[in-house]
Amino acid sequence: MVESTYRDALREALSDAMRADPSIVLLGEEVGAYGGAYAVSKGMLAEFGARRVIDTPISEAGFVGMAVGAAMTGLRPVAELMYVDFLGVAMDQIANQAAKIRYMFGGQTGVPMILRAQGGTGRSAGAQHSQSLEAWIMHIPGLRLAMPGTVTDAYLLLRHALTLPDPVVFLEHKSLYARTGDLDKSAPVHWGKAIIRRPGSQLTIVSYSRMIHFCLEAAEQLGGEGMDAEVIDLRTLNPLDRETVVASVRKTGRALIVSEGHLTGGVAGELSAVITEGAFSYLEEPPIRLAAEDVPVPVSPALEAASIPSVERIVATARKILRR
Amino acid sequence: MVESTYRDALREALSDAMRADPSIVLLGEEVGAYGGAYAVSKGMLAEFGARRVIDTPISEAGFVGMAVGAAMTGLRPVAELMYVDFLGVAMDQIANQAAKIRYMFGGQTGVPMILRAQGGTGRSAGAQHSQSLEAWIMHIPGLRLAMPGTVTDAYLLLRHALTLPDPVVFLEHKSLYARTGDLDKSAPVHWGKAIIRRPGSQLTIVSYSRMIHFCLEAAEQLGGEGMDAEVIDLRTLNPLDRETVVASVRKTGRALIVSEGHLTGGVAGELSAVITEGAFSYLEEPPIRLAAEDVPVPVSPALEAASIPSVERIVATARKILRR
Amino acid sequence: MKNTRGLYLYRQMLRCRTFEDRVGELFVRGGSAGSMLHLSIGEEAPAVGVAEAMARGDRFTSHHRGHSIFLARGADPKRMMAEIAGAADGYCGGKGGSMHIAGMDLGSLGANAIVGGGVPTAIGAALSAKTLGEDSVAVAFFGDGAMQQGVIYESMNMAALWKLPALFVCINNQYGMGTRIDRASARLDFEARAETFGLAGKRANGADVEEVEARASELIAGARRGSPGFLIVDCYRFHGHARKDKSPYREEAEEIEQRALRDAVAFQKRRLVDHGEAVEGDFAVIDNEVAAEMNAAVEFAIAAARTPLAALYTDVYGPGEAPPAPVDGRIDAALAS
Amino acid sequence: MKNTRGLYLYRQMLRCRTFEDRVGELFVRGGSAGSMLHLSIGEEAPAVGVAEAMARGDRFTSHHRGHSIFLARGADPKRMMAEIAGAADGYCGGKGGSMHIAGMDLGSLGANAIVGGGVPTAIGAALSAKTLGEDSVAVAFFGDGAMQQGVIYESMNMAALWKLPALFVCINNQYGMGTRIDRASARLDFEARAETFGLAGKRANGADVEEVEARASELIAGARRGSPGFLIVDCYRFHGHARKDKSPYREEAEEIEQRALRDAVAFQKRRLVDHGEAVEGDFAVIDNEVAAEMNAAVEFAIAAARTPLAALYTDVYGPGEAPPAPVDGRIDAALAS
Numbered sequence A, B: 001m002v003e004s005t006y007r008d009a010l011r012e013a014l015s016d017a018m019r020a021d022p023s024i025v026l027l028g029e030e031v032g033a034y035g036g037a038y039a040v041s042k043g044m045l046a047e048f049g050a051r052r053v054i055d056t057p058i059s060e061a062g063f064v065g066m067a068v069g070a071a072m073t074g075l076r077p078v079a080e081l082m083y084v085d086f087l088g089v090a091m092d093q094i095a096n097q098a099a100k101i102r103y104m105f106g107g108q109t110g111v112p113m114i115l116r117a118q119g120g121t122g123r124s125a126g127a128q129h130s131q132s133l134e135a136w137i138m139h140i141p142g143l144r145l146a147m148p149g150t151v152t153d154a155y156l157l158l159r160h161a162l163t164l165p166d167p168v169v170f171l172e173h174k175s176l177y178a179r180t181g182d183l184d185k186s187a188p189v190h191w192g193k194a195i196i197r198r199p200g201s202q203l204t205i206v207s208y209s210r211m212i213h214f215c216l217e218a219a220e221q222l223g224g225e226g227m228d229a230e231v232i233d234l235r236t237l238n239p240l241d242r243e244t245v246v247a248s249v250r251k252t253g254r255a256l257i258v259s260e261g262h263l264t265g266g267v268a269g270e271l272s273a274v275i276t277e278g279a280f281s282y283l284e285e286p287p288i289r290l291a292a293e294d295v296p297v298p299v300s301p302a303l304e305a306a307s308i309p310s311v312e313r314i315v316a317t318a319r320k321i322l323r324r
Numbered sequence C, D: 001m002k003n004t005r006g007l008y009l010y011r012q013m014l015r016c017r018t019f020e021d022r023v024g025e026l027f028v029r030g031g032s033a034g035s036m037l038h039l040s041i042g043e044e045a046p047a048v049g050v051a052e053a054m055a056r057g058d059r060f061t062s063h064h065r066g067h068s069i070f071l072a073r074g075a076d077p078k079r080m081m082a083e084i085a086g087a088a089d090g091y092c093g094g095k096g097g098s099m100h101i102a103g104m105d106l107g108s109l110g111a112n113a114i115v116g117g118g119v120p121t122a123i124g125a126a127l128s129a130k131t132l133g134e135d136s137v138a139v140a141f142f143g144d145g146a147m148q149q150g151v152i153y154e155s156m157n158m159a160a161l162w163k164l165p166a167l168f169v170c171i172n173n174q175y176g177m178g179t180r181i182d183r184a185s186a187r188l189d190f191e192a193r194a195e196t197f198g199l200a201g202k203r204a205n206g207a208d209v210e211e212v213e214a215r216a217s218e219l220i221a222g223a224r225r226g227s228p229g230f231l232i233v234d235c236y237r238f239h240g241h242a243r244k245d246k247s248p249y250r251e252e253a254e255e256i257e258q259r260a261l262r263d264a265v266a267f268q269k270r271r272l273v274d275h276g277e278a279v280e281g282d283f284a285v286i287d288n289e290v291a292a293e294m295n296a297a298v299e300f301a302i303a304a305a306r307t308p309l310a311a312l313y314t315d316v317y318g319p320g321e322a323p324p325a326p327v328d329g330r331i332d333a334a335l336a337s
């Protein structure tokens, strides 16, 4: 167990996997000489060479589509979208091609590729560089979806994703790269299983990616005020571990879902439905969704921060749910 | 009040609006000489000329993007995506540009355009021509979303959309074009308001687009069996008429949501959450989601039909909810 | 009858054309899965010419009008027809259909229903070949209409930039649905355009399969050496866009003229007769053999087992992965919660 | 001091450069909204040269590196700087930021943070002009890296096909982030490529604002007559990709050489001196005036009112439309249900 940043853990996952599996290649804008826009692949060009760490032109549809074809023919490509917002130009290749090829072709082939991207707010990067678009991906059958919130998960989930037979969309968070934490490479992966990051008895808080940390901080504060919240980190949204979430809510009777994506039509709605379907007769209150406002992300730092959940608002909402 | 097909009603809406508003232009693949892949714009080239009915190359990102720019500069473009599945290639222009321009630019300008497309199953058109992708659109603030299920709504909603200040994604259903019904052009539009298509007391069935007809047929059958279902047609998903849905469920205590989109991460999940949030203490049962399977749409006619809700399964599910 | 190469090409093209004719029959007999059937009649020369220029181990992607290409690369017409019927014995088990026939063992990475969508797939296969040191060329087949999809140019640039073993084949049948190519593109010299992206560009007469094969062979040889190419083949779409389209947007006179001018099957027949390689009687033998083969394909498809409902949930994810939970089961669980 | 056109161009370019310098200062002083600030130092000639070739009523879109262009089209540097600060007095009320400055009254349809994303917007404006019979040209500004985005080619084709009053301006600063243009594109003669899409293609030396203006004027005149054009202007990105990027991926020697070679401000200054249009003292006057103007812009931005929190919900939809329901209110309602 060592201390690492989220960024370094991702790099380690890629590097360890590439050392073990010669079929893995990275491709994307600036992944090579520049070391990645968020420095995730820094130094990897030097170790693995330009044949395996491929700087692409600014052609997301093209290179994501090439990753699809490469994945069908012996490579295991890791394509990087610099911002998840750029899904807009590459969505056909992900949702119509990568996701459907195995099924459409009757199981003849698979598309073992990864699409890495990063999303979320925190840099005043504006409406086209700050989105959380996981809901688009979660809706499409055939796409796995991982959203690590911790350093160890950044490593474990990415390494495991690199062994799967299917396309995995792997969404990092721009505000987590510099975050440090314990990196335990030998921890069991438990792919597709949620983790209870903090056990509690009165309220289940469900989240993923960066918001997990907001939730844990909020739960600490709530604990200090005598309110005992359980915090569940989903880790992957496909597979979605409905069982762990439902079991927790059956225990606590109350659920707060926290997501950085827009409220309407977002992941929080899916989770709310899953909870109501799984724990209906145990619910003391309706599952509550604390998600991003239904507005584009503004660039003003104050407005940007106000557009997404905060620790304070998680605490305040928990209080309301617990009628305190 | 006359009888019309859904297709003809759409054409009438476009034509009446274009006669009244010279700034409206149609553009898209085959909208002109061919008359539209589903014959919606048949004959319109002859009436309005090539300056206003514009056949485009197969360049969805390009011409949708042009519609955005045209909408900012005095035209009111109606861009047609031949299949909603092609959102994959044009999503950037819709979700990153059209949806956000007013907000990003501080309200200086709007993007009064329509993106028409059609979706859904029924033609064995396969995995890339049969999707119901409304969930992607519903999640993006700034985009209005209309999904008419009836002939009159096809007319009314499209005409009203052509007066709005913001981009409207207008999703038709490929299996409705030939459907006939009463066309009442002078009916009040009630944009953004759901309509109770069938009043009932024991169960609220919420749906939109083609599934409305499945629901109404199922409700008739249920009526024959002594079960009284209310059927709500949402008509638009943005604005979403939460009030009407919630009021109905507060009355019936039970909700069945029927959608042709995939279950996971879909519109049905949002509606489930809305219902639980709005009518929690009135609920006798959890809101139930009957949506498309979480699989790509298969081409085999039998499998295709099995992948989405059917009248029989709506009836069967209602029976289960009513414990009958 | 001599067993010449010229006759072989004739037979292959006739097989393509007859197959498509029988797809129409399958439809009329109610045996097809839906009516979105895009026939490649008139495009036999690019299919057979390029297919013959390819080697075993080469790969390709195609488009919504791809039947002939796959057939020319060795596909079993029975299993193709069964797929068009949406039957279990089809190449994709009846889940793909006419627009998504694929056969990995023959190098077919699949037909695609998104115009231009399959092009980067092929270039990705070329990237694999180069990266893994395999001697395999990848060919992307697409229509003239696809030249207006941006992803094609992104793919061209990367193929050229990275010197990939790739060939772009534009089957110019002069129409994208009802839009004649000159209403879709300001310039039509696409081979010159491809050159400005760094590809070797050539044009071939789509009535002459031997010319197509020659040009394709030159370009594939170049591609194998790391100089990717672009080939445009001028043809004509003999019939409507899809099986039911009657082409009201073009003159019958044009159709008659163009079909006469661009019929690769008839052209090859004339050539064989002119060169003394065959006499009328020879063709009758071939025609009968081919007709029998394709009739059998139709009967096979009609008799084929339907795809079982249980297949709805399979192959969404790979082997060993749990299938998606059926909706009805989730409803039952919710009502028991 | 004479008030010559040459001096005016010099002043305008200096205003651009100084503005960008002060954006850096704003950042250092902690006054900018974030650090995604893409400075256009080195790109003054395409900004000013093309802006001067445009007429009142002409429109344009630009990209993430678009400050100079808007300034050259008449924007108020105070309101631009305030927008970069994310303040209420900015062009977009602090909601857009550096990458999304827009000003409809000046024909600026906005800067765009999606590479290539704003190009079809401009062509759509050209469609409006043609359809409505307005005498207005639309210019799409973008970088060399955007030449690898497919939507650019889709836009070129439609502009040419429909003879729209449009001009594509590629500001070739030789890099897309850390990737030199020859690592992104197999061929670099983009003006020839544009010709194959039916545009009139020209290239200009980005060190010479007068040459840029001349070429742009020719192309805009053509565009106005329905013959759309493409102009590539060769420049150099003097600094890193964004404010904080130190360009470790390129040699300092290259930077020094290229900056010397491609400094349009210095070039114009030399020309003015050589032609006897100005003496050193004249420049000092201009420099001081410009510095004062841009210093004032920084102070304005720093002092500007912050965007009020209530603005979070405004302008998602148009006038008269209900704003989105705030999340907290929905939570309260749910807990009261």
Ligand SMILES: Cc1ncc(C[n+]2csc(CCOP(=O)(O)OP(=O)(O)O)c2C)c(N)n1
Residues within 6 Å of the ligand: B029, B058, B060, B082, B086, B089, C038, C064, C065, C113, C114, C115, C116, C142, C143, C144, C145, C146, C147, C173, C174, C175, C176, C177, C237, C241
């Ligand atoms: C992205 C996309 N846009 C539009 C369509 C609808 N469509 C299917 S085929 C076709 C025409 C294609 O023309 P071309 O590429 O020349 O191929 P052809 O049909 O002539 O073989 C169109 C517009 C599609 N399938 N995908």
Ligand SMILES: Cc1ncc(C[n+]2csc(CCOP(=O)(O)OP(=O)(O)O)c2C)c(N)n1
Residues within 6 Å of the ligand: A029, A058, A060, A082, A086, A089, D038, D064, D065, D113, D114, D115, D116, D142, D143, D144, D145, D146, D147, D173, D174, D175, D176, D177, D237, D241
């Ligand atoms: C679609 C898209 N892909 C990638 C990016 C990230 N990105 C921002 S600027 C840039 C480089 C652009 O290069 P160029 O077009 O030459 O403009 P320059 O920065 O040189 O002015 C990249 C890759 C983006 N903003 N949008």
Ligand SMILES: [Mg+2]
Residues within 6 Å of the ligand: C143, C144, C145, C171, C172, C173, C174, C175, C176, C177
């Ligand atoms: Mg064609």
Ligand SMILES: [Mg+2]
Residues within 6 Å of the ligand: D143, D144, D145, D171, D172, D173, D174, D175, D176, D177
């Ligand atoms: Mg550049």
